[in-house]
Amino acid sequence: MQLWNCPMRSSGGISVPGIGVDGLTADVRKYRDGIEIYHVQHYRHKRGGDNEYITDITSVGEYQVSGDFRWVRASYQYGPPWLAEAAGGITHSRTIGGCRADDRQIYGQTCRPSQTVTTNDHNGHLRGVFIRFQDHTGAYHIEGVHY
Structure with missing residues (x-):
């Protein structure tokens, strides 16, 4: 059973307080979206x-x-x-890019910022x-x- 597919959902353009355009209350939407x-x-x-x-x-x-x-x-x-x-x-997590501080000083390198990639x-x-x-x-x- 899906709480967000309830057959008792209102229809016919009737506005029900606390019900969004998807026919759900905020509490039910939180579970669905989670x-x-x-x-x-x-x-x-x-x-x-x-x-x-x-x-x-x-x-x-x-x-x-x-x-x-x-x-x-x-x-x-x-x-x-x-x-x-x-x-x-x-x-797996690994760091790519970047370089050591002493490499920049010796060779005048500019380095891409390092980032951690998880796969x-x-x-x-x-x-x-x-x-x-x-x-x-x-x-x-x-x-x-x-x-």
């Missing part, structure tokens, strides 16, 4: 010699202001860390649907179904 769902249709990370091949066909579900649900192109590899946890994968990985092949949601206490829960 749901994160990813569909990993195909993820494969293959290494061979000096080469590395990644295939990543992933979508994320999202709700629009009107309340309509749609799937949008996303990425398992660049998805949130909880996604790797739910899928049984791993998360997910999964050895082998991955397919599944993964969800993270908050309960009424604010605690997060994750679930996954591999297929």
Whole structure:
């Protein structure tokens, strides 16, 4: 049952106090918008010699202001860390860019600012649907179904 698809929703242009354009109260909208769902249709990370091949066909579900649900192109590899946890994968963090202070002084270099990049990985092949949601206490829960 989806609280935001209640068959008792008002219709016919009647304005109901506390109900938004999507037919939801603020409390119900908070639960709906707190749901994160990813569909990993195909993820494969293959290494061979000096080469590395990644295939990543992933979508994320999202709700629009009107309340309509749609799937949008996303990425398992660049998805949130909880996604790797739910899928049984791993998360890597690495720093790219930047240079040491003494390199700038010696060679007169200008450096790009460093940034930390976090990526997910999964050895082998991955397919599944993964969800993270908050309960009424604010605690997060994750679930996954591999297929």
